[in-house]
Amino acid sequence: MSEQITFTIDGIEIKGKAGQTIIEAADEAGIYIPRLCYHPELAPHGSCRVCTVLVNGKPQSACTQPIAEGITVENNTKELDEHRRNLIDMLFIEGNHFCMFCEKSGNCELQAVAYRLGILAPKYPYFFPKKDVDSTHPDIFLDLNRCILCGRCVSASRDIDGKGVFEFVGRSIEKKIAVNAEASLKDTNLKQADKAADVCPVGTINKKRTAFAIPIGKRLYDSKPIGSDIESRRK
Amino acid sequence: MMTKPKVATASLAGCFGCHMSLLDIDERILKLIELVDFDKSPIDDIKEFTGRCAIGLIEGGCANEDNVHVLQEFRKHCDILIAVGDCAIMGDIPAMRNNIPLKECLEEAYLNGPTVYNPEKIIPNDKELPLCLNRVYPCHEVVKIDYSLPGCPPNADIIWQALVALLTGKPLELPYELIKYD
Structure with a gap:
């Protein structure tokens, strides 16, 4: 399963491995696709549709759609963010x-x-x-x-x-x-x-008995947007 | 002398926390006074609109008929209406009664609550009292709202930045750290 697959997200060339989904390959490459139901350790559910991207112009959930050679993925667009x-x-x-x-x-x-x-x-x-x-x-x-x-x-x-x-x-x-x-x-x-x-x-x-342990200002998303960790992987 | 644009404010079903947050802009309030005049507002205690206002700031949602009346008056008199804080935006704490029938809420508050002393068993019903609505309505479900500033309360900086941007005709670009729902 180490066959390399090349495709693009928003015009950026991504090299993924065969069998990966779009979201897995994007995460590895440091490109954040907004998502909610997806969790990297769990089987993708594809239910929230927040990770919807356009694959060769067709809407697909990035967490369930496998990558394929030469596909064009659109992620960071006004229309998708509005959706x-x-x-x-x-x-x-x-x-x-x-x-x-x-x-x-x-x-x-x-x-x-x-x-x-x-x-x-x-x-x-x-x-x-x-x-x-x-x-x-x-x-x-x-x-x-x-x-x-x-x-x-x-x-x-x-x-x-x-x-x-x-x-x-x-x-x-x-x-x-x-x-x-x-x-x-x-x-x-x-x-x-x-x-x-x-x-x-x-x-x-x-x-129970774990709430409000982290003060306001130091919580996970207080100062950095969700996905910043993924984007920091970008080379 | 050029007349300054007017700002009006109201607290509907809120706790005045959002008004406190507005005052929390500290010494910038002196700059604000250079930019605007305050019209109808609990801050200056002007009870009725004296003219057209550029901006209306609404704290709180609509829990009774008076809230609806005031909100409609604001919509009539203000060019831009801003829902300030989570009560105005989504009802917030007062809206926690929204999936409990109104009758049950009133009976709990005036008859059955553990600390209630009400020997005559009267649920307040004076004609002077505005009638409670069946549920608490977020402002955008009653009138058109132009902008929303979330938070409980919204940070003083988000209120300040929004006011200055709107009053000086600049686009409203809020930094990530200021958008908070809590």
């Missing part, structure tokens, strides 16, 4: 994202992508849906108000922890994360050290 802003806006208005008291604020990937894309406020009317909070587990609590249905916890628990604690239930706007247990999170074998407790991009899966 991404629309998706992020919808994620904000479909949930209850109260950043001002969320322990994930400053380290939240949804918020960070919104900051990076320069969103000052969502433009749509808010849903204010009724969502559940499950705080029955002694060490972890689940706040579905903030869930963006990225599916990272589902994959991490199933594929890495080998537990299958989380699963999607319902369809469309009623779709949500549920726990695979008699009644609630306390009835599962989820542990704080599990991968599933670590991969949530937003403030849905939280470890």
Whole structure:
């Protein structure tokens, strides 16, 4: 699998390896493609569509689309960023994202992508849906108000922890994360050290007694935009 | 002498924290006074608009009919209307009641809450009191909002930079560090 594949992103020549997805090759080359549901250690889900790029003019999710010789990828364009802003806006208005008291604020990937894309406020009317909070587990609590249905916890628990604690239930706007247990999170074998407790991009899966440890100003995305680490790899 | 553009401000369903943040521009307030006159605002206690305003700053969302009335008045009198802070933008803490029926909220506050003393069991209903809306509405769901400055409260610098840019006709380019939702 070491066959080299050459293609371009926004006119920049990238050399990737056969079998890589666009996002993997871009990350390695130091080009940041905005994303939310993608996590490098998990199987790509392709559900949030934030990483949508144009491959030879056709929209594709960069986290699932394999690279191919000679393809032309467009990533950093006004139109794609507008599309991404629309998706992020919808994620904000479909949930209850109260950043001002969320322990994930400053380290939240949804918020960070919104900051990076320069969103000052969502433009749509808010849903204010009724969502559940499950705080029955002694060490972890689940706040579905903030869930963006990225599916990272589902994959991490199933594929890495080998537990299958989380699963999607319902369809469309009623779709949500549920726990695979008699009644609630306390009835599962989820542990704080599990991968599933670590991969949530937003403030849905939280470890108790760890909140607000980092002061404002020193949090992950306070001074540098998300993706800066990837861009610093650029030669 | 050229007349200065006017700025009006209001606090709807907010906590006045955003107004505090405006005052947090410190000595730059002297420069601001050179640039503008304040019209209707809790800062100078002018109750009614005295004329057309260049900029209206709105703190807080709409929780009752008076909030809606004031917001509509601001839209009528201001060229540019800015939602300042998360309450104006998305309802914020007051909007936490939005998925609880209003009746339940009032009963909890005036009848059933653990610290309530209300022997006559009256939920305030004086005609002088503005009626509560069924939920708290972000400002952009009630009138057209031209700009939004997020934060709880927004940093004094983002308010300052936005005001100066708009008053001097420069494009509003906010640095990354100033865009915060908390």
